Amino acid sequence: MADFAFKVKTVEPITLLSKSERKRKLMECGYNPFGLKSRDVYIDLHTDSGTGALSQDQWAALMLGDEAYSGSRSFDELAKSVETVFGYTKFIPTHQGRGAEKILYPLLVKKLKEGRGHHQQDKKSVFISNFHFDTTAAHVELTGALALNCVIREAYDTQTEHPFKGNMDTGKLKAEINERGADCVAGIIMTVTCNSMGGQPVSMQNMKDVYEIAKHYDIPVIIDSARFAENAYFIKQREAGYGDKSIQTIVTEMYQYGDMMTLSAKKDPMVNIGGILAIRDDMDLYRQVEMMCIVNEGFVSYGGLAGRDIQCLAVGLLEAVDENYLRARIRQVEHFGRLLKEAGIPIQTPVGGHAIFIDAGAMLPHIPAHQFPGQALANELYLEGGVRCAEIGSFLLGRDPETGEQKESECELTRLAIPRRVYSNEQLEYVVDVLTRIKAKAETIPGYDFEYEPALLRHFLARLLPIT
Template sequence: MACFEPEQPLALPAWSPEVAPEPYRIKAIEPLVLTTRARREAALQEAGWNTFLLRSQDVYIDFLTDSGTSAMSSTQWAEMLRAAETLTYSEAYDRFVETIRGLYGFPYVLPTHQGRAAEHVLSQVMIRPGQYVANNMYFTTTREHQERAGGIFVDVIIDEAHDPAAKHPFKGNMDPEKLRDLIRREGPEQVAYVCLELNVNMAGGQPVSLENVRTIAEICRSHGIPLIFDATRAAENAYFIKMREPDMQARSIPDIFRELMSYADGVTVSAKKDLLVNIGGFLAVRDAALYRRLEQFALRFEGHPADGGLARRDLVAMAQGAREMLDEDYLRSRIEQVAYLAARLRDGGVPIVEPPGGHAVFIDARRFLPHLSQDQFPAQRLAGEIYLASGVRTMERGIVSAGRDPKTGRHKYPRLELVRLTIPRRVYTQGHLDLAAEGILEVFARRERIGGLRMVFEPPTLRFFTARFEPTV
């Protein structure tokens, strides 16, 4: 699977346009205002060149994150209103749990207020200090919670994931030999669990193949090591399996999704992505004894195990979103939006992570700004320049996000230095994507004149949220 031909879209009726329209109608709107360049300059300076700190009213098109930014359906809103009027907490919880059990296949489900809460509970319960946790690349909060619990993060993703130009169809795959080497070197009892992220965010939204999942599951079970999925974008991963993996085209998305889940001992999920809601998450596991430990720990931070700190309306909105997320027409439209923006940038010469992933287009800041070293924070500067040019908010995924080594205190230098254009689900139209592309192409035309940044404020952890910078040139 070293290379592949780009997948073809699902067959459309003969009368359909080349780019299929969104499979929904828009019934509510939120006004957008494009501010002046002078106002954007003032806003970015006030935010310390950190796009996370920009005020929403100063942003025209927001590609900062796909977390909690989805447009909910009319059915979700109706379910939320009915829950507030007619359902008890127990009834809302039962509806949520029954849906998750039916779709994901795990008997024990613990709601949390969002995905990072699920990561925190899991890490504190499952990791003994000094144990290793194998991951297919890091995600910021996932690694933070693993290390905070005393775990030692180990990246066992395939090498192609670190090459933005590599066209491997499943760059999220774990390398089985890297995992086996870790187990041989440290012993299976020293591996707390294997954490397999589906549609790997920091690699560019890259999927994991079903073949790879089967292999990793076999390794884990032969050594008695739990396999935990970060299943936050598992529906999008299932779509890529259908489109890219041999002999999968005839299978339905729900069928592929169920098989995927069958190989895990547990999952953490940020419902603010695939499940199309603005708040929420959950843990789900197969083992009753593990669930009881998770439940007791969650009581201290997340409220009652039957609500996870969420309102009744949030529980039923997650249940409905879980059903909607597996709709093939929706997934096609979602992923084709990402592919469309990627093509616009690629055609203009902008270096991006190939192949385009499921939730975002990632610009390769190393190749975009080759005259800047990583110590000059090129991706952070590029995110700021894109905002100045067009009012489009993006975010850095490079040295700033990677943080510092907890032992040495030095910067971590990831091979990927990226700017992420994260497309919210069911929110923007092709016109918005075109405007974003034109703004980025304008920045690309003057890239040689762009300088670096220096960091003037750095928090102790997860610095990409609140660090501040100033231009060096």
């Protein structure tokens, strides 16, 4: 079957600056691609979050947005889509995924502590995930809790072929619960797909096994859902018994193995802004969520979004589970990964759904973890070809909140995130050419140290200097 799921209707011009201009721009922003202006970037693979192209139906939906403060028709349309796709009826929209995290995680810690005796109030709370992403870990740590990761060992070996490298290590999960005590675990977070490990999917069996463990210990399960549809596609392709099932059927089953969900709608639902926080059964928690939504985001029927964006999201959720779109999307990423492997670029395998993750530690073995090889490679991609991307490694992990010591990632990765319905294969082939040139001079690339380091989520605002 052909991979053509859409045709181009609108174009945006891009410009490649000269190499001397790129060098100056990178120096001015403190060798941190977050500080680059989009007009100075040629191919922007920094993130797939909010950077996708809207469909004609989404553009039409924007014109139908109901901007009523409460009782909005657009909210009613979104409610229908949320119930259709996830099977949840109690939800709030938020301005983006981190808005949902900011509301939910403090409430879960509060609920956990209220269930303890007074003599246990000072016990440290934890959240356990297959692997927390940056903002999730930050919101966990802001509550005073610890963010613990229990992804399977195979995820750390980029050259190992495993169909579900995002899976939770259930043995390690049970060990962590037993060691710390179930009354210290505020929640188990299943991240689908697992971004920090290379956009790797979680199997349905693993989601089911984790949910059974959680129910045994009476711990809530939160599904971090940014790329839920891509995860469902991989289940269909790779897990026995699902090949003949529709994406929607698979998604419906996935969400039976969670008690609540957070969603950055800027990923799979293909909108430029928006998020969702949904609760399956816990009415008391949902009422607290509603109150905190009003305080932090806005009234419960708009959650910090314009009515037009809510209407657009209602359409995007349904488009996200369209198998023709997903096939085209993931096959493009697979094609990109295949070309990189042929060029000798070490990448996380098998290729994930939303991005290619280069093993920067393997490509730049002369740069130690504390000098951030993933960031060094990201900077070199901009210098060599005007390509913007992101580090996923020790630079992103930051410091231990208790000791202040630098955390060292077991995988030093550079992420090339592919915006949805934006770039052609030819543009991605240009990126392969840039990386091939970088590989030929890899030993000349320097590591980096801090000029300025924020205390939290430092990779967004830090300024760096090359180590000479």
